[in-house]
Amino acid sequence: MKGRSYGVDFYKVLALSRTASAEEVKSAYHRALIAHHPDKNTSKPPTIHIATIKEAYEVLSSPALRALYDRRHQQKAGATGPRPAQSVSLEEFEEDPIDETVWTYPCRCGARYHITEDDMENGIHIAGCSGCSELVWVGFEPAKDD
Ligand SMILES: [Zn+2]
Known part of the structure; x- marks a missing residue:
């Protein structure tokens, strides 16, 4: 996992909730690509890089990577994150x-x-x-x- 930007909240990048389904991840990815595409968004500098959106999708679309990511971030999420039973x-x-x-x-x-x-x-x-x-x-x- 070296070099990955795990400090970024991938759910925020794709404007998703933490319980989003695989289908929702996919459509949010396409939405984010269009919204942040440099050619379609020339009036202002991009706030989110395409590479970050792709990385977010790569992680959240893979059940194994997503589980690992969620686990790493549960600490930071604190009271608002998923709660252990x-x-x-x-x-x-x-x-x-x-x-x-x-x-x-x-x-x-x-x-x-x-x-x-x-x-x-x-x-x-x-x-x-x-x-x-x-x-x-x-x-x-x-x-x-x-
Ligand atoms: Zn069990």
């Missing part, structure tokens, strides 16, 4: 017996929530379930350097 202390998670950098917690669907040590180092508190779309907020102290 519940919060669980990391102490209630269990270390994965195979991969010790992964911690899991049982979901009511029978699968488990996963959070990795990488996530935690990056300040990500959201654990997704591998069996359904549920999320939990994972409570832990931020890692300290000393």
